[in-house]
Amino acid sequence: MPEFGDGLGVVETRNVQLFDAKNPLVLTSGEQLDEVVVAYETYGTLNADRSNAIYICHALTGDAHAAGWHPGDRRPGWWDTMIGPGKAIDTDHWFVVCSNMLGGCQGTTGPSSINPATDQPWGLDFPLLDMADFVTVHRALCSHLGVTRLHAAVGGSLGGMQVLRWAIDHPADMDDAVVVAASSRLTAQNIAFSAVGREAIMLDENFHAGRFAELDTNPDVGLAIARMMAHITYNSEEGFQEKFGRDLQYGRSSRGFGVDFAVEGYLEHQGEVFLSRFDALSYLYLTRVMDYFDPFAAPDALDALRKDPVRFLVISFDSDWRFSTEHSRRIVRRLAAAHLPVSFRDIRAPWGHDSFLLTIDSYLATVKAFVESDHEFRYTAWERE
């Protein structure tokens, strides 16, 4: 069992404008953004030869605050289990960067940012994004920070998808890629869950074709419904059963249509707190990028990687049914078929998709061993421990 340190203490989010009218962000679609501000955090110190940087890509509802504490925080950053002194991604050794992604709503430019051309929030005039656009912005932040090459890019879920896109398109950027609980191609069911969430938002009476901010309102109902539904899919049936079973919220039953079972109270709470930290337009834009992601589709997709191999670690969780182990196996099969060095591990964990955020020793130890080792990488079909 890994021994972890006391953590990073107080950290801060910084902001930097990486693109402007003279140096616009040109998107995969061909459209461009004349103003892109990025919120980011760093932990640890970049060494003299700039060889110790690790980039963290966050999932759908994450942000730049991956580890440590902000003043007043009730809980640390979202991947504090993974990142810190002595932890799997050891900030005594690595210089760690995490940024809020393009299209997000936690400090980085997104669809609810002000459109400089109109001085109003972008709304649905914000251009559609592609997984590669997130990578373009991450790379610009690396340049800004003086990071010329990464030791590793690491991410879970949508974060893992960004890592995969990055490694495929720019293999010279990194030694290692760690792709956790991700997918290289959503299934019809995956798309369906996201589509219903988006419908709930867009059909909300307060959505107003995306101009809700101008009207000083918010599609709260739709966003909360989307979050509650998604939250069910981020947990396993077993995890829910263990956590809630058929327990009652208030000890004794108050039969009716209000909250009575504990799982109902939990979901209602999840929906409510989400409203205070997330934006409905970001939810639309970021989920839609996942639907279209299909990086192995082109026949020559892996040509660059073949010339300049990145060492991959792919991790799945056996109770994850949102992006099941089969999604990770597909990534492994595609990389292995191209003779790329890929290690794979399916971690036994009963908590479903969100296991990637939890303290699971075998999982954290696997990541630590991978990023710290110089061993000869090869396809190792590690199965359940």
Place this chain on the structure above:
Amino acid sequence: MPEFGDGLGVVETRNVQLFDAKNPLVLTSGEQLDEVVVAYETYGTLNADRSNAIYICHALTGDAHAAGWHPGDRRPGWWDTMIGPGKAIDTDHWFVVCSNMLGGCQGTTGPSSINPATDQPWGLDFPLLDMADFVTVHRALCSHLGVTRLHAAVGGSLGGMQVLRWAIDHPADMDDAVVVAASSRLTAQNIAFSAVGREAIMLDENFHAGRFAELDTNPDVGLAIARMMAHITYNSEEGFQEKFGRDLQYGRSSRGFGVDFAVEGYLEHQGEVFLSRFDALSYLYLTRVMDYFDPFAAPDALDALRKDPVRFLVISFDSDWRFSTEHSRRIVRRLAAAHLPVSFRDIRAPWGHDSFLLTIDSYLATVKAFVESDHEFRYTAWERE
């Protein structure tokens, strides 16, 4: 492979008032309804000794029209694959009864019916229901039809739960009970999906605390969202993938937030057609009954059944993740532990929960063999064929 006949041809729904102010329906809660009308259909002929009746209990969104055709129908009744001349439930031999359940919205009294005390729709003043209340009304219809004992009660999903309740509470009513794709106790995840659907309905701007009909409006958005989400859970990931994969709705991609993938078009269609045939209040009332259903909870739950055993057939489908095989196994274990005659079969079928509505030969043949045979029943741990 079973050979099936040509079907029932044109059938009709009838209505009967089974309870009135002089003979009110007394509910499990102690409340009473002074007016209960029931819509029902029958197929086949009751024989002279009244020994050939089979009662069909429908699922959440079903109705009395289980088989045959109504004039103008584009498709036959919802269980026409199961019921008809020469079919698994052979109307040349059996007298088959199916009624719209109490609380429903297709001809039987429910929360959108008129409250005789106010001359307005009941809305949320309609009393909360219990699984046993459905059974009380089914039994009253049997009396009305001169059916004194059933050969069998048969139902899938919520229908199977009614059959289980009926057999446990009134075992002398029937020889056989066929419980398909059902549950004796919802899990936290089961409850969670229903709870989010109900929230979508109740938070709809047009819900108006259940008084939407008086205001000549309808919580269309919430009801469609609830249906779309539920529909995902009635299918398997494999079934969705086979049916839609990543196919596009219009042949070529129109990237954006509208319908682009075929699975999105399918769900949108499911949501829309549901609005024309189902009522938001019925959705609340009927799903909530399932949440509270727990027929094996009482220590003496099976005492009546032990004295007057009913022969059970329990069927699950191996790709059903809404009410998985484990739900059926639990029913089988509980019945078998009480030394009741129970046969169990887990049918291999890739289409998830809604498999119970489909033409699956091994499934239909199993039902047919069970209801037609006089064999000695015993616990047979039939597994996948």
